[in-house]
Amino acid sequence: MGTVRLLWRRERPLPPRPGRRPTLTVDAVVDAGIREADDRGLHDVSLRRVAEHLGVGVMTLYGHVANKAQLLDLMVDQCRLDMEWAPLSGSWRDRLGQVADENLTLLTRHPWLAHVETERAVLGPGTLGKYERELGAVEPLPLTDPAKDQALALVLAFVRSSARALEAARAERSEETPEQWWLREGAELAALGIEERFPLASRVGQAAGAATHAAADARSAHAFGLGVLLDGLAPARPGRRPRVGG
Amino acid sequence: MGTVRLLWRRERPLPPRPGRRPTLTVDAVVDAGIREADDRGLHDVSLRRVAEHLGVGVMTLYGHVANKAQLLDLMVDQCRLDMEWAPLSGSWRDRLGQVADENLTLLTRHPWLAHVETERAVLGPGTLGKYERELGAVEPLPLTDPAKDQALALVLAFVRSSARALEAARAERSEETPEQWWLREGAELAALGIEERFPLASRVGQAAGAATHAAADARSAHAFGLGVLLDGLAPARPGRRPRVGG
DNA sequence: TTATTGTCCGTACACCGTACGGAAAGAGGT
DNA sequence: ACCTCTTTCCGTACGGTGTACGGACAATAA
Numbered sequence: 309m310g311t312v313r314l315l316w317r318r319e320r321p322l323p324p325r326p327g328r329r330p331t332l333t334v335d336a337v338v339d340a341g342i343r344e345a346d347d348r349g350l351h352d353v354s355l356r357r358v359a360e361h362l363g364v365g366v367m368t369l370y371g372h373v374a375n376k377a378q379l380l381d382l383m384v385d386q387c388r389l390d391m392e393w394a395p396l397s398g399s400w401r402d403r404l405g406q407v408a409d410e411n412l413t414l415l416t417r418h419p420w421l422a423h424v425e426t427e428r429a430v431l432g433p434g435t436l437g438k439y440e441r442e443l444g445a446v447e448p449l450p451l452t453d454p455a456k457d458q459a460l461a462l463v464l465a466f467v468r469s470s471a472r473a474l475e476a477a478r479a480e481r482s483e484e485t486p487e488q489w490w491l492r493e494g495a496e497l498a499a500l501g502i503e504e505r506f507p508l509a510s511r512v513g514q515a516a517g518a519a520t521h522a523a524a525d526a527r528s529a530h531a532f533g534l535g536v537l538l539d540g541l542a543p544a545r546p547g548r549r550p551r552v553g554g
Numbered sequence: 555m556g557t558v559r560l561l562w563r564r565e566r567p568l569p570p571r572p573g574r575r576p577t578l579t580v581d582a583v584v585d586a587g588i589r590e591a592d593d594r595g596l597h598d599v600s601l602r603r604v605a606e607h608l609g610v611g612v613m614t615l616y617g618h619v620a621n622k623a624q625l626l627d628l629m630v631d632q633c634r635l636d637m638e639w640a641p642l643s644g645s646w647r648d649r650l651g652q653v654a655d656e657n658l659t660l661l662t663r664h665p666w667l668a669h670v671e672t673e674r675a676v677l678g679p680g681t682l683g684k685y686e687r688e689l690g691a692v693e694p695l696p697l698t699d700p701a702k703d704q705a706l707a708l709v710l711a712f713v714r715s716s717a718r719a720l721e722a723a724r725a726e727r728s729e730e731t732p733e734q735w736w737l738r739e740g741a742e743l744a745a746l747g748i749e750e751r752f753p754l755a756s757r758v759g760q761a762a763g764a765a766t767h768a769a770a771d772a773r774s775a776h777a778f779g780l781g782v783l784l785d786g787l788a789p790a791r792p793g794r795r796p797r798v799g800g
Numbered sequence: 801t802t803a804t805t806g807t808c809c810g811t812a813c814a815c816c817g818t819a820c821g822g823a824a825a826g827a828g829g830t
Numbered sequence: 831a832c833c834t835c836t837t838t839c840c841g842t843a844c845g846g847t848g849t850a851c852g853g854a855c856a857a858t859a860a
Contacts, residue, residue, distance in 0.1 A: 443755060572826070577838080617840095
């Protein structure tokens with residue numbers, strides 16, 4: 309089945325047909341995939357596990373979904389469809405900040421979303437609706453259309469990397485704590501005269517590493533970065549007007 | 555072998571030992587990995603292929619490298635070590651722009667680098683040297699150390715996503731051109747009343763899509779985004795001074 | 801009832817990363 | 831020259847992955 313038709317499956321529920329009736333819906337498969345990814349992480353999502361989770365043979369999934377990549381696309385769009393929106397309000401700055409917050413919440417609820425690589429855009433109702441809403445935040449800015457898209461993409465890319473950092477900071481429960489790792493590997497590093505040869509890196513890296521490790525500071529780093537972005541987008545600065553495209 | 559010791563293998567070339575002499579060096583393995591990734595993409599790098607490329611059995615690799623993840627770390631650090639630097643010059647803005655350029659060049663030469671996920675930082679000579687150099691660009695800014703790190707990370711994350719966009723735009727030679735895809739899937743989309751239900755998304759998306767598709771405009775989008783970032787980092791703006799950390 | 805049309809899914813294949821252990825090769829001591 | 835010790839090479843095997851194929855099965859239409 310074509311990906312687009314599957315993404316918009318709610319638009320045209322297909323009429324009852326002859327033949328054995330399906331025991332599963334596409335939504336059930338997608339939801340199982342999302343649950344699996346939430347629980348075990350993107351890396352450990354396998355069709356076999358999803359099938360087992362549904363009490364069904366592996367190949368049954370292929371009756372509802374073309375392949376694993378398509379399932380991932382559907383999962384991504386579903387998550388975006390499930391986002392909860394309050395109406396955007398305030399200045400463009402407030403609104404863009406709100407958009408960033410929503411995205412950070414999304415990526416906190418489903419950390420694997422920050423690791424999905426969708427080669428082509430997922431043109432489903434969730435993605436399109438999200439895009440529509442978020443464009444509303446940059447619409448007031450005096451930019452060309454491509455620049456609006458780019459500005460939004462800039463914020464979203466930033467939130468994505470922020471979410472990854474926060475996730476890493478939160479990963480004390482990993483199989484090996486950073487302290488253990490440092491004890492094992494860091495000793496060798498210290499013996500190499502790093503501090504003399506890379507003074508800036510040593511000084512800043514240590515401070516930044518310590519700060520990023522505390523989840524609170526990871527959040528403040530996020531706030532800082534977002535502030536930088538929004539300041540840069542502000543049109544009030546004289547003598548320059550962001551511009552892009554032909 | 556510990557990853558750190560392997561990353562810094564040039565520091566202490568180990569003395570000749572009894573026993574069969576190795577037919578391969580770590581560098582040979584790393585280089586083969588890089589070539590393989592350059593040619594076929596990150597997704598298709600397998601130890602079997604790397605081994606075949608070297609005319610050697612698969613398990614031979616494990617005599618030089620602990621596992622695939624470690625090999626990837628070594629590849630990443632090697633690429634960073636091989637970057638060509640001209641001395642940084644000019645204002646902090648010029649210098650940070652120069653850093654962004656170098657990184658874009660790096661990611662263009664090795665597109666797979668933009669897709670590598672290194673859980674933990676790779677503390678090798680390439681990475682550390684690159685970090686040291688790039689900190690030199692933000693050093694003049696009136697920021698705390700963690701904020702300097704964050705500012706740099708912001709620029710690098712942006713370049714990374716830019717590189718991905720450029721790569722996608724350049725991917726005409728893919729197994730299916732965007733045009734073919736659109737012909738196959740886009741027709742169904744058009745029949746759903748998208749334009750009325752998502753007016754902003756349709757308008758902006760079309761303009762942005764067209765612009766991003768032309769490689770020239772993808773570059774100008776990059777320039778726009780970078781300008782935004784640098785404007786945001788500029789300390790001259792009155793009434794606000796970027797700040798982060800405790 | 802029978803034919804038709806769809807779903808379910810066991811089996812199989814190619815590929816992956818990698819644990820194990822024996823074969824092969826070079827160096828040092830005698 | 832030989833034996834021994836150390837190290838590297840690598841064939842085999844195991845458990846995992848995505849997915850192609852085709853038969854068993856169920857439900858509707860005739």
